Amino acid sequence: MQIGIVGLPFSGKSTLFQAITRTHLDTAALARAEAHHGVVKVPDARLDKLTQLFSPKRTVHASIEFVDVIGLKKGESGSTQFTTNFLGNVKNNDALVQVVRVFANDAVPHPDGSVDMMRDVAAFDTEFILADLAMLETRIDRLKKQILKTPEEALKRELPLLEKCHHLLEQEKPLRNESFSKEELHLLKTYQLLTLKPMLIALNLDETQQPIAGEVTAKVSAQRAGHQTKVLSFFGKIDMEMSELSVEEAKAFMAEYGIKESALDTLIREAYLLLGLQSFFTVGEDECRAWTIRKGMNAQESAGVIHSDFFSKFIRAEVVHYDHFVMHDGSFAKAKETGHWRLEGKEYLVKDGDIISVRHS
Ligand SMILES: Nc1nc2c(ncn2[C@@H]2O[C@H](COP(=O)(O)OP(=O)(O)O)[C@@H](O)[C@H]2O)c(=O)[nH]1
Ligand SMILES: [Mg+2]
Structure with a gap:
């Protein structure tokens, strides 16, 4: 299972990535045009209990791989360009965390000139919808020709499904918020549709914005939350600093800022559950282990x-x-x-x- 962290340049993707993977990327690593991968252990009290019961030689937690997805560039027009290369990088993920900038920071200019979370959230939906539409149109054309030549049952079943998706997208509805049967999802799997990927919208706030965190999250939720779209907020800069502290130091730090749960825990928990993942266990004297599957x-x-x-x-x-x-x-x-x-x-x-x-x- 791989979750891609996407977002506009300077929204705080690498900051979040470092916080949840507890890694430190130096300036050179951040500047390199390559994706950063990190495996994150999913905390699970049940696995701790099973370990107590079996005293196995080893305990293996469920893990999710997070990727700091790169490739989103500034276009010639000045606005952000969703290149084929970038969209290709997005396709490889099972789910997405979209980091949206809410923090103000004059030292780091927003690529589109101003901070506007609604605009940025909408931009991703629009670009992903357009990419899916273009792909579906090519496939629908090809499928129709194929059916004329060899009218196979499988092909005949696929066509109306693709047309249904196309119709939804034309109405600007991301597919992840629609319901499909298991068979339909299976058929759609090969297409790696961008808007079908579960998405967690993660609003990146400044510590000074704590009082408005709830309000901001509710505002985006009201417009965007859906079947497989969840919204939460985090404090990128604090969470990164906190991930570098010891457990005791982090506790004191959280108390000082009135934070109940770190971005690490919130995000992993939400990403894991809300994006449709769950765990089953295998147990024994050799190993107790949590495995990740989709609901x-x-x-x-x-x-x-x-x-x-x-x-x-x-x-x-x-x-x-x-x-x-x-x-x-x-x-x-x-x-x-x-x-x-x-x-x-x-x-x-x-x-x-x-x-x-x-x-x-
Ligand atoms: N003030 C403030 N600055 C932040 C916050 N999150 C990220 N930044 C800064 O914004 C810049 C871009 O962050 P980065 O994580 O590299 O963004 P990316 O381009 O999306 O990977 C860096 O200079 C960060 O220090 C935040 O919550 N508050
Ligand atoms: Mg980055």
């Missing part, structure tokens, strides 16, 4: 996340939910007696917190 993934698909062989050779999954397991003092036998330990087939929809053991051939 709606079935047992076979989830097994495939552990190992591709587990997908192809899947027979059944032994499942007990974390809550039930803990309720039975971490005993599989007791969970079995009460029917909380079950054997599930391929199609079983894995739940957040399921403890799974895969039976395979």
Whole structure:
């Protein structure tokens, strides 16, 4: 799972990236025209408890990869240009965090001349919608020609779906806020549509803007939040400074500024849950581990996340939910007696917190 951090130049992408990955990029690294990648551990109290119960040799947290997406440039007209190169970089991500500048900083001029969060949020939707429309038009044309030659069922099913998407986009509706069936989503997967990617709009505020944080977030939410669009705010500069402190220092720092949760925690939590990700666990004396899947993934698909062989050779999954397991003092036998330990087939929809053991051939 990879989450791309996108946003206009000087919105605070690299600042956020450094805060959540707890890395420090020097001036030279920041200036280089390459994307920065960082793997972030997802904090999970349940995994800590399982580790306590099993005392395994190692514990592996779920992780998400964050990428500081680069390539957004200033065009000849002066305004920001969403090049094919940039859009290509965006495509590789499963979800997006869009950093939007709210902070004022005269030393760092906004590329479009003024700070205007609504304009910047709208700009991304518009550009992504246009890119998706252009791609769909090419595909629809090609598909129609193909159908004339070989009227296959699969092609016939795909055409109305692409036309439905095209119609929504023409009405300026990003696809991530619409509902699609599982089959439709599967068909759409190959197209890597930009507006279908879940998006977390992260408003970057200055510490002096704390009093307006709620108001600003609500304003953007009212206009933009949707099925798979979430809005939150953070304090880029403070959060980066905080990520460089020890745990005790960070606590004191947060108390001083009245911050309840760091950007690191808020963002990882929100990105993970709100962008449709969830965890299941595998447990044992060797390893306790949290695995990341998308909501709606079935047992076979989830097994495939552990190992591709587990997908192809899947027979059944032994499942007990974390809550039930803990309720039975971490005993599989007791969970079995009460029917909380079950054997599930391929199609079983894995739940957040399921403890799974895969039976395979
Ligand atoms: N005052 C203030 N400056 C910030 C904040 N976040 C980022 N900056 C500054 O804005 C500039 C651009 O930030 P950077 O993270 O490199 O932006 P990027 O181009 O989106 O990666 C840097 O000089 C940051 O120090 C913030 O919350 N407040
Ligand atoms: Mg940057």
